Amino acid sequence: MKTITYLTCLMLSLFIYPFSSLAADVEQEVKALFVPTFEKVEVEEVVSSENLIVKDENGELSSVKLIGLSSPIFGSGSLTNRCEIFEAERKVKQLTINKTITLRNDETTSLKDYKDDKYRYAILSDGRNLNELLLREGIVAFNATIPFSEEDKYEKIEEAAQKEGLGIWGNTPACNFKSFYEAAFSAPLSIESTFLGIAIFQFLQFVLLVTLAVALLLIEKIRQWQSEKQDRN
Structure with missing residues (x-):
């Protein structure tokens, strides 16, 4: 009986391996042929610190998720959670709202967009990577739910922010009345x-x-x- 089971498993593995190997080869070839695309858009709305509504050169609106990031979310409704959310959105609005940014795709996430959202890196007009900037300042958290090619780099950036106690990794709420006002009305106090x-x-x-x-x-x-x-x- 054991011999039959062993032979069955062996035959199945010999049958499945070529297909799994082929799939891996195809994925590697797709990545090798990957050509990054750059698209200039204007930020119309900040839905959250990781989700932007942008307008392209044709005037069409679309939803864009910043690769590798996770926004602070309302937990128990504590002031700290609310402060983190408003501070994160305030920072993103300050950097992007009504401004032109450049979206760059990723060799992994570019294979598929999820739920009608584009997963992109956002490059500010001064050349800074918005994804990395928000992560470095502890404004957002690292999120690899959607696989992407720079996961290791982003994880290290978050670890550095955690060690320094920046943003959401600190003990003191980052915002005050000023941040609440600016986040709510999209205008400086x-x-x-x-x-x-x-x-x-x-x-x-x-x-x-x-x-x-x-x-x-x-x-x-x-x-x-x-x-x-x-x-x-």
């Missing part, structure tokens, strides 16, 4: 906007106090009316 915010806050405070005073006055009037009604009876 200026003196004018600060005074406007204070004025709005004070106005709302005034409205709340007036509403409370009117409510207390009505309650007192109702009590007086009920008291007078009881005296008449």
Whole structure:
């Protein structure tokens, strides 16, 4: 019985090996023939720190995922998690929104796009690699769910950020009111906007106090009316 099982396994391996070897050879040949493409686009929207909506030269919009990155996500709803998310998006908006960047494909991810998303490296106008920049500053995390050719390099970049306690790897939330404002409104927090915010806050405070005073006055009037009604009876 053992002999039959062994022979069966041997025959199956001899049958499968040529096909697996052929598939590996085809993949290597495709990679060898890989030619990087560079596409200039304008960033229309920052969906998250790893997901951009871009417009090409023909005016067509498409979704682009930054290769090898994972955005901070809402966990338990803690302030720290929210700060990380807003700080990450604020940084990406600051670097990309309404600006022209260059997208470069990868020899591995270029074999297939996933869920209608393009997986690309983003090159800023000054030549810096946005993917590496965000990872180096601890703004995003390394993610190899979608295989790509520079995984080892990106993993080392993240390890360096972790050792230095940068961004999401630090103990202190990276953002404050300024970051919340700039992330929410896609605009820098200026003196004018600060005074406007204070004025709005004070106005709302005034409205709340007036509403409370009117409510207390009505309650007192109702009590007086009920008291007078009881005296008449």
